[in-house]
Amino acid sequence: MAAVLDSVRAFFAPSVFTIDAENPSDVVARENLLDRAMGPNRRKKSSEKIRRGRIPAEGLALVARDGDGHVIGTVRLWNVEAGVNSEGTPINALLLGPLAVDAAFEGKGIGAALMRAAILEAKNRQHGAILLVGDAAYYERFGFFAEGACHLVMPGPFERSRFLALELVEGWLDGAAGMIVPTGRMLTSAPVRKAA
Numbered sequence: 001m002a003a004v005l006d007s008v009r010a011f012f013a014p015s016v017f018t019i020d021a022e023n024p025s026d027v028v029a030r031e032n033l034l035d036r037a038m039g040p041n042r043r044k045k046s047s048e049k050i051r052r053g054r055i056p057a058e059g060l061a062l063v064a065r066d067g068d069g070h071v072i073g074t075v076r077l078w079n080v081e082a083g084v085n086s087e088g089t090p091i092n093a094l095l096l097g098p099l100a101v102d103a104a105f106e107g108k109g110i111g112a113a114l115m116r117a118a119i120l121e122a123k124n125r126q127h128g129a130i131l132l133v134g135d136a137a138y139y140e141r142f143g144f145f146a147e148g149a150c151h152l153v154m155p156g157p158f159e160r161s162r163f164l165a166l167e168l169v170e171g172w173l174d175g176a177a178g179m180i181v182p183t184g185r186m187l188t189s190a191p192v193r194k195a196a
């Protein structure tokens with residue numbers, strides 16, 4: 001039944017959308033979208049260990065909105081160290097994910113628009129490379145390939161063929177080897193007020 005409703009919504013869904021910076025009032029809608037798109041196990045992924053308790057990289061939390069401003073797509077990128085180079089120097093990079101689009105709006109180019117906006121913004125902000133874990137058949141069209149990450153490992157189980165990299169600066173990942181380590185700013189929770 002849910003699949004039938006999705007296809008009916010898809011048929012009537014307008015293809016007008018905009019890409020925008022995520023703001024605090026989008027968080028609930030973004031989390032609901034991710035639960036629907038990725039299922040309850042999404043928080044058990046190795047990528048989630050890198051994201052947990054952290055804030056996305058500056059300017060790199062994006063949403064897609066429909067004509068009424070509702071969140072229909074999301075992508076975020078995270079600061080990481082991508083192992084070290086051949087001289088033992090840590091390599092700064094970004095980890096992308098999750099990327100998700102509301103099922104009712106799939107196939108309208110929203111995922112691609114989010115990816116292109118994220119890559120452009122990362123370049124403008126002088127980042128050198130983006131890593132992700134995902135389907136090569138989808139991400140290759142944006143220039144991601146497995147070879148760039150072949151000596152890097154995630155902190156937990158991952159499928160080697162799905163661990164992909166895109167260099168924004170040519171040669172940025174040359175010799176990169178080792179574990180992906182989160183380096184982004186920690187999420188600080190609001191202080192708890194105690195009654196006098």
Ligand SMILES: CC(C)(COP(=O)(O)OP(=O)(O)OC[C@H]1O[C@@H](n2cnc3c(N)ncnc32)[C@H](O)[C@@H]1OP(=O)(O)O)[C@@H](O)C(=O)NCCC(=O)NCCS
Nearest residue numbers: 037098099100101106107108109110111112134135137138
């Ligand atoms: C993957 C996802 C973000 C794509 O969003 P979208 O807005 O539908 O993507 P686009 O409209 O830009 O591209 C659609 C094209 O990508 C293809 N595509 C979608 N998912 C794909 C996948 N996993 N592997 C290969 N191709 C894929 C579609 O078949 C379509 O191909 P076509 O252009 O030849 O018709 C969306 O389907 C989604 O949210 N899926 C669930 C969550 C998920 O898997 N996220 C990715 C892992 S982080």
